[in-house]
Amino acid sequence: MLPPAARRESWTVLGNDGPVAPIERYLAYLTDIERSPNTVKAYAHDLKDWFLFLAGRGLDWREVRLEDVAGFIAWLRRPPAARTGSVAVLPSVEHHCGESTVNRKLSALSAFYQHAGRNGIDLGELLVTWQPAGRRGTGWKPFLHHISKGEPQARRTVALKAPRKLPRVLTVAEAQAILDACQRLRDGFLFALLWETGIRIGEALGLRHEDLQLVSE
Template identity: 75%
Template structure:
């Protein structure tokens, strides 16, 4: 998957999209990022969310999961996956317990905030997010962070 800068034809606003392996926009992500552009969120915010959702959909693809049917346990596995270095995410190397986490807690929290907003948008606009929306509530990423313990050092 690839994050790509785009300019909206009707408004000339800068935005971002996520292209799948077939070089086509990933539809659920595209709808959400277009919404963020329509409500005039900062292009930097949209770019960050595009990268966050690309990571999430890469994780889902690697496990054969549908974004509408994930469970809370899958979100926990996503957080653990984020903490791995890139080669380990692809299963190419094993990671020793002494290796530092690949991303900080604040980065994980931002990515979970992006997921929370994505699922809330999908829920409100008929995207059929399945069981995940039931776990979001109004707490969003804060709730997820409390539900997913940090690894032991």
Template identity: 45%
Template sequence: MKVQRIRLPNSEKVTWVVLDDNNRFVEPIKSYLKYLESLQRSPNTIHSYANHLKLYWEFLRDSELDWTEVNLENLADFISWLRRPDPRVIFIHEQESRRLESTINTMLSVVCSFYDYHERIGNTEGIDAYKNQFQLGKKYKSFLHHINKGKETRTRLLKLKQPKKLPKTYTLEQTEQLTQACKRIRDKFLVCLLHETGMRIGQALGLRHEDIRSWDNEIQIVPRDDNANSARAKTRETYTIHVSKQLMSLYSEYITLEYPEDIDSDYLFINIWEGKIGYPLNYSTIQALFRRLSRDVGIEASPHMFRHTHATELIRSGMEMSYVQKRLGHASIQTTIDTYTHLTLNDLKEAYQSYLEERLNDGTKL
């Protein structure tokens, strides 16, 4: 089985399908992915869902199961199948899981969503994989929380417990090293942009010149579905990010010294020296850039780590969580809280030292 990339007729848009061992469409998956496409899910999301469902179909094949007759016990077997280092081999001794708990939970979520879709259109009776329970306590309570706190919520029965992990971030020294390792002004501007704004790489690759308001030091994030490089902003609402004069100066330097005068392009980040000149940068080009930066600097480098770094810096500076949420473009403040309000040992140490200094300054006896 394989996941196949296809380009839609008379369009620049691409999507993904799953082919069986005889190179035929797996129709139930094809129908579901088409449904996701109609909901304007990004090509990257559809690609990820296609890969997860391909694995699930391989499990069904190996287990000789019909996809319409699967029950909760079969899904539990799917978890075991995913965890084994080699699903074709049964080990006598305990082996380290092949996949992280978070990865398996994501795959289960996709499979359950797949069955929910087919249950709604009458292809299956669905899988009783959920239970209803009252809302558990949350860190953030909305203004109308007292109205909803007595309502039941739908919770998936099969879900592995995930170890909590702090989001990886860069130190100021590492950020400076990555910036200095950029050989082009364009690449340096991109790295500084990601660090100072915390925007997603899809948002950066979809930027147009009209989104840059240099006179007000503002950048607009505009969701677009027609980007030639398939870049997606993820958020469905337009919002504004305020930036520094230094970043705008770097933007002007990039436009003045490197951006070709004879190329008529709306896109901010384009191919200038290689590839299809004038065409907007795509994800694979960015991946190649960050692989080079990782090699040259000797640290793990990825665009999304700049987003984590920016959010962490804002929170440590004391910015209100609601402001951080708006700047990151999160639909819910709970997402911001759950992702970024984790304290490290250094955070705790520094907070306690500040507490001691305040008591000394106040003349309080320790």
């Protein structure tokens, strides 16, 4: 929604008695630190699902356990019509939420509870735990890794293993459509360079004149 006197878009999650106060506070915090409207919208939807799950089981958001998070995952995976538990779900039924969607919602919960923890709602390490320094599962290194590499690293306690998806390659027609839509020669050159060479956007933007070997026909 967009308040009358505001210039920024914001979102509100409504319960039976009006706005859900803890979600409202967190979304207001995200808006104040200028997170994008799409990010705030995604958090609103994810937290709505969490509080809907808690309401269906009579749980207080301030007193949940790790088992409740596991129950939330199972709830998300069921079709919406079967989430009340009154309808049995056959094993052949496809999951409603994929692994990546579930992990995104768990990430939203983790951020929400970290914010709540800074405001006195301490649930310990419900969704975030700490692993010893130097035990990363990938080769990715964060900014200033050389400074923080000796400190424990935070990671989510619960996460589904999501299959890796390879990026889809544009067809010739799709690439040409992008080039045709470029109204500036600079933009057309950039997209043509990406398409012809396969380099990444960061590599393309980091090129210098001396890196180019121009051949005249």
